[in-house]
Amino acid sequence: MTGPVTVRLSGGAIRGHRFDGHLSFRGIPYAAPPVGERRWRPPAPVVPWSGVLDATVPGNPAPQTAQSFADVTSLDEDCLTLDVTVPATPGTGRPVLVLLHGGGGTNGSAAACDPRRLAVTGDVVVVAPNFRLGVFGCFGYPGLAGSGTFGLLDQRAALLWVRREIARFGGDPANVTLVGVSYGALMIGAHLVSPTSAGLFHRAILQSAFAVMGSTPAHTLIPGVPALPPRWLPSAELEQFGAATAAEHGWVTPGGDPESALAQLRRVPVADLLQTSAAFIRPAFGGPVLPESPEEALPAGRFHRVPLMLGTSRDEARFFVSLFADLAGNPVTAESYPRLLSEAFGGAADDVAARYPLDRSPSLVWARICTDRAWARPAWDLGQTIAAHADTWFYEFADLDAPPIAPGLPAGPVHASELAYQFDLPGGPSLSAAQRELADAMNRYWAAFATHGDPACADLPAWPSFGAGHVQSLAPGRIEGTDYRAEHRLEFWAGMP
16 A cells, blocks of 8 residues: 555654555654754754645755766755655564765765665664765864864754654664765764764664775875875864865955854855865864764774674775776876876885786776775774774675666776665666675665674574674675685785875
8 A cells, every 4th residue: 555654753743655565754854954044053953843744755965066976966055854764564663774875075865875675674764864065064164163063963963863753653762773875984983982972873884984094095095186184184173274265265354253254154155165065074073072083082992882884895996996087088007007106105106016916907906906905904994993892793795796886887896886785776777686685685684783783694694793803795696704804905005004
């Protein structure tokens, strides 16, 4: 039976849609719109509404411009909404997964992934919030309370909404798993150490997190991009950078006081601010939301001790090298390869070249270097750091025949390719029977972890913990342990820049 379905929340009633197998509620406000004077302020409570609010269409994505990897444009700051997906069969006390989308910190939305298969297969409730991105989520300025943490505060507000409201959808507010994909996974690194997030989630899953700890050599995220510092920025440094950016663009009156400057900045058109969005994707530490950098807090054991699952795709960087080098008409060549090595690794370039000879396409060799150094090594280090204090499980998505998630992108286990197995993507690829079987197994592992804090399923291959040194390889017909350290040459990279 399909048709409308109504749920009464503390702010008023909403009307979603009942499909065969699941219920869908979309665009539910979890905080007041951060517009006008509310720009760059912590999220405020929702104003109650009368009547029944339509919850059948997605909410606005956060302000963003279209990119080569994300064809979405939005200029509307009224974006603090979330989607809820629930199995259609009646039930209470279901585990809850809160999904933080990826998109590099400038792009993405809750609507990018349809989680109905995960919800139905795992008998779980899935919540997907939109949150402020880029210059709206991580802007800083002298005198601006909360500088660099507005996106984190939005995510915390969504978790507080889950605590208040999720039982009305059959979910258990005492069993919440925070799931992050790519940039969303990086944000979980902040929530793990933020005192304001304590108790709001009980497990965490990080999928393809980028460098939660440590810096990244030049060109190893995207060819042409210089070396990247740690993904966390001192608030004082961010505030000075924000002031310099505002002055450079003429958004503030020179010599004005901070209060007047902030008033002017809140009147700058969205489209103008978005010109600088990519420069404001690093959350700031040094304030009450994030007192210290996760890079320092995590190794010291100063984080919320929740069970954690994390992993990567086998060939993460092929996505970035293909998109930003090959498809951009600037592939890695035998001539440019030595220069990239020198600029990335300095005096160690010859050692890297000896380990990674040009025995195939230079772009593919460079992608392997980038995968091993910029993705596998940081993920392994993070896993070891967490496993020293909390139960941890590690995986590698390894379907060598994974279909491309968008036209023109490479096939195989590249960055974000596992999402087509866990979710239905708008316009996404179709899967073979064997790949659908893997997709089902992955969703059951994820749901089991959300339910029990351990991915073990009685009729699926055993998955020992990372504390025992185990990495679970996920491929059609081959769910088994893999030697991740040898595959990604981590002994070698441990001594490299």
